[in-house]
Amino acid sequence: MKARAEKIPVGVLGATGAVGQRLVRMLADHPWFALRALAASDRSAGRPYAEATRWYLDEPLPDAARDLPVVPCEPAAMDVELVFSGLDAGVAGEIEERFAEAGMDVLTNARNHRMDADVPLIIPEVNADHLDLVDVQRARRGWTGSIVANANCSTIGLALALRPLQLTFGIQGVTVATLQALSGAGYPGVASLDVTDNVIPFVGGEEEKIQSETLKILGRLSGEAVEPESFPVSALVHRVPVRDGHLLAISVKLAERASPEDAVRAFEEFRGPEPVPGLPTSPARPIVVRSEPDRPQPRRDRMEGEGMSVVVGRVRPCPVLDLKFSALVHNTIRGAAGAAIQNAELLVAVRSGIQRSTVSLTTQGRAAPSAGP
Amino acid sequence: MKARAEKIPVGVLGATGAVGQRLVRMLADHPWFALRALAASDRSAGRPYAEATRWYLDEPLPDAARDLPVVPCEPAAMDVELVFSGLDAGVAGEIEERFAEAGMDVLTNARNHRMDADVPLIIPEVNADHLDLVDVQRARRGWTGSIVANANCSTIGLALALRPLQLTFGIQGVTVATLQALSGAGYPGVASLDVTDNVIPFVGGEEEKIQSETLKILGRLSGEAVEPESFPVSALVHRVPVRDGHLLAISVKLAERASPEDAVRAFEEFRGPEPVPGLPTSPARPIVVRSEPDRPQPRRDRMEGEGMSVVVGRVRPCPVLDLKFSALVHNTIRGAAGAAIQNAELLVAVRSGIQRSTVSLTTQGRAAPSAGP
């Protein structure tokens, strides 16, 4: 594998929204991708990005994006190879299809196509092999591009935390209570009057998504389809006054007995298949275990692995199922923008035949890969 | 039954602490009890209550308590029939025993004696009959007074919410994730720096208390002992930046199939045995069910029934166990001070033979009862 001479031109759909802003921020310095086009609703089109956007992130708006003109969400308006979609579900479905049809790869954070049988729903460390669905998708839909989805923010934290347990001990059931951050609702999102001195035991559609998406991600690719896992998942979701970082209280029933120490070992040894560990956005450790009795905490642990590690703690026996523990996922990085970007990296790496040459990847310092001879 | 000519003189142990303040506030206008003595650590003794206390409640310090001199926690210093204990567990155990030995009834919120075999752990609507343990306790310990305990704040919400399900369908297992308010840690309690933009997945000792106390409360009095319930309980606790009101996310496995509608009916019809509904501090409905998708919420629902009702919502099937729902309990009222006061009312009512004449009680407007002819 050789480093490509040039970065891959990419764009962002829904660039002025909350996920779009995080995408813009993370793509500004990306080693493989060059941010070239920013699309948003017609209302914003034509204005420079810095003007069209009510920037809500604390980190500054990157200079690389500041003066890019906002274009409409039309394939013809974006001369790029690959687009990231932070579009709202209300419009994402059809727009993303048009881009895939026009030959672009669409890395989407929207929920619309996640559960389509021929759309891979990917967490690279967990189910990189599901990416083969892209061939099925193209054949079936006659597309030269593709749609590759990442899951809901809570689901990503849950599925990633469950993966080592599934591989090592087998899983027969899962309950998860979530304490979800405000940024999960976008911007402006949750009214301050609703969460001052308050928490809310409800996030629209979230429990259903967690319960279905987790099983698809942890499922097995078999021929032209994913056979989802069959164990029951029960989610009880809450919104809490925290900016970023979804905290999950998880109980699992295992197929095979395991002590908390066994589980901690499985978490700590987990890495994910090649070429995932070498991707630019992959954290050194997908799961970081903390031993303090009161961790993970959203504010103190969300930036672990630059926001891409899931932080696990309080692993202990569960009197009802088998084990219980806490897991924390940065909802807008690992749970949204970072997820889409890592998926794009996986797609590019796999296409470049990088999986046969990962050693060279890491030694070459994470330059943009191209297919080797 | 006739109204007693005079109110019963009562005192508060640990009157300057967080639970003590709430006790003082709730006892200031009590129809049966007259607040006569306030005890605290030696450091405070001798000073007027208003001076010795760093009052933290938003409601004003009641005039009835303002000038009462703080006395030491000694039986000889308190000329009352009954004391409420808001003492810290570090000192509560022995002090409470001395008061019981000296002939006073001690209604305690401390954890020290809760799991003693001969100490009743009471939620009046749930297990008023456990109060018969007082006779066992007196016989065994040679006391003329007694110790009657209320449970941990989360446990009270959980056990009260579970009771109708236990009675109607039987319970085989429970998981509960808690989102607990700041006031549960007392005052000053949780540092603001720890919960700004943060939640904490830990409350010291809480999970163990929830798991054991719930089973004792829901157990059956059999001869001289309580036979605890035997189903497994698993608690996953969290501290959240809310002032008052513990929110519980509960899943239950039932012995007998029940739809959400069946469960709602059981919650709504639940009242508790006589004479509980007629006690001054008992709410009209021990459990209030809300039908909105996003309730109960701590700030909006905690004062239901003047803080003595548990508010239930989001009753729905659980894919792993059978049913799941949210329950909210005001942790310093129903979960602490109000619990101790309601227990005291039960004790007084039972001793007065009130259980045979509840109709007259309610018609007589809740005057302090005495045994009728």
Added chain:
Amino acid sequence: MKARAEKIPVGVLGATGAVGQRLVRMLADHPWFALRALAASDRSAGRPYAEATRWYLDEPLPDAARDLPVVPCEPAAMDVELVFSGLDAGVAGEIEERFAEAGMDVLTNARNHRMDADVPLIIPEVNADHLDLVDVQRARRGWTGSIVANANCSTIGLALALRPLQLTFGIQGVTVATLQALSGAGYPGVASLDVTDNVIPFVGGEEEKIQSETLKILGRLSGEAVEPESFPVSALVHRVPVRDGHLLAISVKLAERASPEDAVRAFEEFRGPEPVPGLPTSPARPIVVRSEPDRPQPRRDRMEGEGMSVVVGRVRPCPVLDLKFSALVHNTIRGAAGAAIQNAELLVAVRSGIQRSTVSLTTQGRAAPSAGP
């Protein structure tokens, strides 16, 4: 003066908004007014109020309003004598004029007409006499109804707190830094992501309003116009993560020397002219002074006088001007809905000739007044 046989039928414009909801809540049990009509945007019209409203207050939606049909903001649609306007400034101006023209008295919280020369801007305790402008207004505009405005929420707290100082010592300059609550921005208002772990040194248009409205309120009615006060006012405003209660840090330059004790005496003795103290919504003390070093605080003091008292504290010398102190005003009660209602009471009382018979008013238990013989 005799009590009127019947309550006065009233309506609310903008009834589904934040101020509208507070108006509905406060009018539900009003001794003089009967809530008969609720108007909102055409979108809501035709539906029962409980359905058309996203109720955000913690206090429950009053039963009296629940089933009232929402009507459009048209005079013909509301068969009432008097309307309260919680309309947004974007539409309030013209709609309110139509109601006044149609013969109704409009008590408005909107900013549109506040500074009109012939519109009285009233805080009853401060400038009840400005109500005479209604005659000027009617004559000039040919209306049979009228528009009577209350000021901006911060201004009301400021002007009320300044009034005793103005009367007793004279004022030559004022600086005020505000810490304003979230509810001042309406609902949904401020995004939670903007005020978590943050404060904002800006509220659109607020500084200008405080600087101009205060001077009109404290001005002198002279012939057909108000001659505004002429001292300079400088406001520095902030939004803080508090639900209700604007806290003001005020410094004043006085015409006549005064010690902090002198000022406290002026605050405490202040009552406002007859018939204001006897109005149903007037608090017993318009200004309550607290002596603790760390009061007033929004959460602990905002409900003083059922939200209608301004709470003052920390009165001390100012090294730059003369005196400085803190003042707290409940922004949606005294600062908005309660202000409009108290103004309406004043209007009704003055028309009933009640000012000549206040003693009988208060002894008659605040029944709706009518002109006596």
Added chain:
Amino acid sequence: MKARAEKIPVGVLGATGAVGQRLVRMLADHPWFALRALAASDRSAGRPYAEATRWYLDEPLPDAARDLPVVPCEPAAMDVELVFSGLDAGVAGEIEERFAEAGMDVLTNARNHRMDADVPLIIPEVNADHLDLVDVQRARRGWTGSIVANANCSTIGLALALRPLQLTFGIQGVTVATLQALSGAGYPGVASLDVTDNVIPFVGGEEEKIQSETLKILGRLSGEAVEPESFPVSALVHRVPVRDGHLLAISVKLAERASPEDAVRAFEEFRGPEPVPGLPTSPARPIVVRSEPDRPQPRRDRMEGEGMSVVVGRVRPCPVLDLKFSALVHNTIRGAAGAAIQNAELLVAVRSGIQRSTVSLTTQGRAAPSAGP
């Protein structure tokens, strides 16, 4: 000037406290200083730092400090040239004197010696020349070491923001209302129950400190003493639920007329005297001006210049004084630990004769300086 071969060994007094932790964190990677000794109360002495400390910062405890044994606050226990003091005022006074007497330079954040006539109270960009007081101090007290103080956290932000105005236009009076962060009260500090849905118009002793320290800092060194500025300063302080970052609302009366644009220019051009701009901890711009109407905000602007820049915004005319504006200072970095460290750098640089060779300093990459030939 040449780089010193070795870093200067330094220690921290009060290393387990809130300011101590920030000092440890900032010194861990310092280019000139090597952290060698950590002292705290006798209770902690003997244990490794990581064990003795309840680490509250979100950034991890640096490895360099983890295993350092905590020693008592005795000169004999610390073999270093220079100590930073994060001690509480209750004990700081005498301990710091013992260290100075023993020949060490003490860079203190405690208030005890700030107003001593022979102790320099330094903000390097403002009054680096006051450091000459060290000679007076040594002569007068017979010390071979010294005490150099930084001011109170709010004062530092205020005095730094005022300095360009003082130099350019002259100042005749200042009012400042503060919105101060929780970390200013140390850890655990403010109880969460006190600031949930609340702000507090009081910080003990703060107003006095702001009013006196500002004048000393802005004063003129004249012979053996500082002649403080003589204009009046009035502070009105508040605690708000923000983690870090004190926001100041400032009004100034100027000796010479200045438009907001004039003031902005003065802010932006301000740099401070040599060798200050070249010190390792000095930010590129001591004052950063933002032009948005709603900035500075604590959460979004506190890390400007790695927490060492003061961020100014909303510069506008003041109807009462002359100009008003907002300023933000990171209270534990520029306002405490970073201040002490920058002061130490100044002391070292001045002693090394660095002021005559600043160009070489910056080109040499900020290595530890030594006196050149």
